[in-house]
Amino acid sequence: xxxxxxxxxxxxxxxTMTASLMTGCxxxxxxxxxxxxxxxxxxxSKGEAAEVTLWHYFEHEAGDLxxxxxxxxxxxxxxxxxxxxVSRDELMNxxxxxxxxxxxxxxxxxxxxxxxxxISLGVFEDITEELEAWEDLEQFYPGPLLSCQDxxxxxxxxxxxxxxxxxxxxxxxxxxxxxxxxxTTWDEFRKVCEATTxxxxxxxxxxxxxxxxxEGTFQILPWxxxxxxxxxxxxxxxxxxxxxxxxxxxxxxxMSKEVVNxxxxxxxxxxxxxxxxxxxxxxxxxxxxxxxxxxxxxYQYALLPKDKEYxxxxxxxxxxxxxxxxxxxxxxxFLKYLMSAQNNADFTAAAAKxxxxxxAVSLNELFTTDERYKIFNEGMNYxxxxxxxxQWPTLSEAFYTATQQSMLGxxxxxxxxxxxxxxxxxxVKEDPLPELSIGGGVADDVN
Numbered sequence: 060x061x062x063x064x065x066x067x068x069x070x071x072x073x074x075t076m077t078a079s080l081m082t083g084c085x086x087x088x089x090x091x092x093x094x095x096x097x098x099x100x101x102x103x104s105k106g107e108a109a110e111v112t113l114w115h116y117f118e119h120e121a122g123d124l125x126x127x128x129x130x131x132x133x134x135x136x137x138x139x140x141x142x143x144x145v146s147r148d149e150l151m152n153x154x155x156x157x158x159x160x161x162x163x164x165x166x167x168x169x170x171x172x173x174x175x176x177x178i179s180l181g182v183f184e185d186i187t188e189e190l191e192a193w194e195d196l197e198q199f200y201p202g203p204l205l206s207c208q209d210x211x212x213x214x215x216x217x218x219x220x221x222x223x224x225x226x227x228x229x230x231x232x233x234x235x236x237x238x239x240x241x242x243t244t245w246d247e248f249r250k251v252c253e254a255t256t257x258x259x260x261x262x263x264x265x266x267x268x269x270x271x272x273x274e275g276t277f278q279i280l281p282w283x284x285x286x287x288x289x290x291x292x293x294x295x296x297x298x299x300x301x302x303x304x305x306x307x308x309x310x311x312x313x314m315s316k317e318v319v320n321x322x323x324x325x326x327x328x329x330x331x332x333x334x335x336x337x338x339x340x341x342x343x344x345x346x347x348x349x350x351x352x353x354x355x356x357x358y359q360y361a362l363l364p365k366d367k368e369y370x371x372x373x374x375x376x377x378x379x380x381x382x383x384x385x386x387x388x389x390x391x392x393f394l395k396y397l398m399s400a401q402n403n404a405d406f407t408a409a410a411a412k413x414x415x416x417x418x419a420v421s422l423n424e425l426f427t428t429d430e431r432y433k434i435f436n437e438g439m440n441y442x443x444x445x446x447x448x449x450q451w452p453t454l455s456e457a458f459y460t461a462t463q464q465s466m467l468g469x470x471x472x473x474x475x476x477x478x479x480x481x482x483x484x485x486x487v488k489e490d491p492l493p494e495l496s497i498g499g500g501v502a503d504d505v506n
Contacts, residue, residue, distance in 0.1 A: 113128070117376075175449045226363050265336070271319070273452075285363070327351075
């Protein structure tokens with residue numbers, strides 16, 4: 060009965076996800092209106108090769124994915140994989156329709172916190188037996204791997220990449236205000252915000268994304284985690300403290316009210332334009348930060364400041380074998396190839412993401428020599444997965460709605476979070492969040 064309820068709930072809720080997420084990935088939030096095929100060219104006849112279709116919403120990273128696929132197609136004649144780009148919103152719609160019609164690709168990509176909903180909807184195949192027999196599985200970090208599992212611990216896919224959040228600081232502004240290093244605690248952070256905010260020039264101490272989508276949830280969650288709270292108990296003093304801290308930044312003019320409308324890219328652009336001394340920034344933004352700043356100031360990355368503990372949130376994408384594929388075994392073999400240690404290192408380095416395998420970190424010097432990546436790799440030790448939960452969109456919406464109401468002064472923090480808790484509590488009582496939710500992990504030699 061519980062499983063049937065979850066599937067019905069997923070069908071009702073799935074539409075809310077299609078307009079929500081551009082969290083932790085390099086694409087544009089609006090996506091593209093039309094799908095376009097970006098398949099590798101076939102080199103000669105493939106004979107009786109199994110034709111495997113792979114759908115993804117990678118935009119800037121598409122070429123890096125296709126390079127691996129092209130290499131795979133050239134190395135063997137049994138399987139030919141064709142990559143097709145589909146805009147994020149359209150791909151999520153196709154999954155919803157395909158769950159009913161059966162028209163699905165052989166392999167599909169999904170954002171990690173969404174996977175539980177699509178598993179519940181029946182989009183992905185249970186591939187537990189094959190993955191548990193694969194010795195490489197033990198090399199995957201537990202945080203990203205958890206997002207590919209259902210409540211019973213069965214596997215429906217493999218994580219492809221990960222990312223987390225850190226604090227980017229305009230060191231020219233901080234030093235001018237008397238701070239030689241990025242803040243490490245909330246108290247220090249608040250003092251930096253006060254010293255670097257200049258209302259006369261429209262410059263704020265801090266910028267973040269608190270928009271009413273999963274992007275907002277992604278950036279807000281670390282603040283309640285750091286205080287010792289969690290989304291499954293928003294009426295707790297710890298959760299209240301985290302949201303109160305952020306709301307006070309807005310109330311006191313240290314952070315713009317516009318953060319409730321800003322996507323992550325817009326908050327990042329404000330920082331790069333010198334309109335914010337600090338910003339909550341993701342791994343993928345390293346790809347163009349130097350181009351955007353263009354040498355106008357020196358920047359430095361640091362862990363997000365802590366209250367009780369350091370905290371961050373995991374993002375990234377997974378690939379799963381879609382239900383009804385005629386080439387189940389071939390799909391699994393390709394996914395194992397795609398997620399080899401070297402391929403994982405090469406792809407994530409090129410795409411400004413983080414590996415999901417601990418043995419991949421040492422295979423690309425970017426992760427061990429670039430000080431910025433060292434910070435993000437360290438942050439993965441404190442980063443938590445969102446969910447996974449079949450009704451995550453409902454939990455997330457209640458959470459970001461309450462935060463926005465608090466930031467805008469529409470409700471007190473306590474009242475807003477109580478309303479959200481009234482929505483969330485019955486759901487997690489019936490289907491609790493998994494206990495293992497912390498840690499992308501990081502290789503010992505990169506800290």
